[in-house]
Amino acid sequence: MKVNLGGFVPLSTVDWRGKSVCVVFLRGCQVRCHYCHNREIQSGQDFRDTKEVLEMIKESSLVISGVIFSGGEPTMQKDALIEMAKGCRKIGLKVGIQTNGGYPDTLKEMISAGLLDLVHLDIKTRWEHYPLLLKVNCDVVGQIKESFKICKDAYHSEKLPELEIAVTLFPGREDDAVYIAREVDDDIDIVLQQGVDGKIPPLQFEDLKKIGDKIRRKVRIQTREDGEIAYENGRILIADSIPLTDILQARRNY
Ligand code: SF4
Secondary structure (H helix, E strand, O other): OEEEEEEEEEEEOOOOOOOOEEEEEEOOOOOOOOOOOOHHHOOOOOEEEHHHHHHHHHHHOOOOOEEEEEEOOHHHOHHHHHHHHHHHHHOOOEEEEEEOOOOHHHHHHHHHOOOOOEEEEEOOOOHHHHHHHHOOOHHHHHHHHHHHHHHHHHHHOOOOOEEEEEEEEOOOOOOHHHHHHOOOOOOOEEEEEEOOOOOOOOOOHHHHHHHHHHHOOOEEEEEOOOEEEEEEOOEEEEEOOOOHHHHHHHHHOO
16 A cells, blocks of 8 residues: 655654654645644655555664654545554554544544554644634534544543643734633643744743643643743643754754
8 A cells, every 4th residue: 555655753752752753754734834844745745655664663663662643644644544553553563643633534443443542633723713824614623623522532431542632822822722721621631832933933931831821730831942841830840851953953854
């Protein structure tokens, strides 16, 4: 089976908290975020055999315990993704996915088959702002809402071991996180990501802390300057020592 590949990072210690993983980027995405850092793989073609990708994963398997499928939007390529996830399972690796939630059927099938250990779901903005911000229609918003529900239900019924909801934040849109957090149960991780689009100065850690204070629950704050820091009600809980700039540079060098 062929897969439209966007890239491969053989070893990452920052894409799955507490794990060393490799990252497989699948090419193609149905939305166009203005801040996308993987524009070069939003479209285009680089079709490879899934066996070739599984060989790359196998080569990393001595030093990793899991695989993250990212993109682009990995769930667009349902059949290839499922085949590769099964291949990962066969060699004892955990499987995680970074998704914008646009393809709920893929998530549903993978969760039902027990093929997912982690879903990192990016909720881009509050629901009513999606059409304007991402130029997507209401059908796409409906699909993302469905994915959100599927993941939450699966997490609570223990069919999905790990779930985190990520929100990318920009100046002027700080309150998006507050709206989104209202729909995220307390036992599910919320990640506040510093949005960087090169046009306006990004929010800083202190700004994101204030958003965390408004949400009034534990959040994980990600900035280029400080990496990931867990924060709750005025207290920093854990510090990650690897700055995001290093990760982004490593990906650019791929
Ligand atoms: S969903 Fe992800 S890959 Fe797609 S445009 Fe947005 S940031 Fe880029």
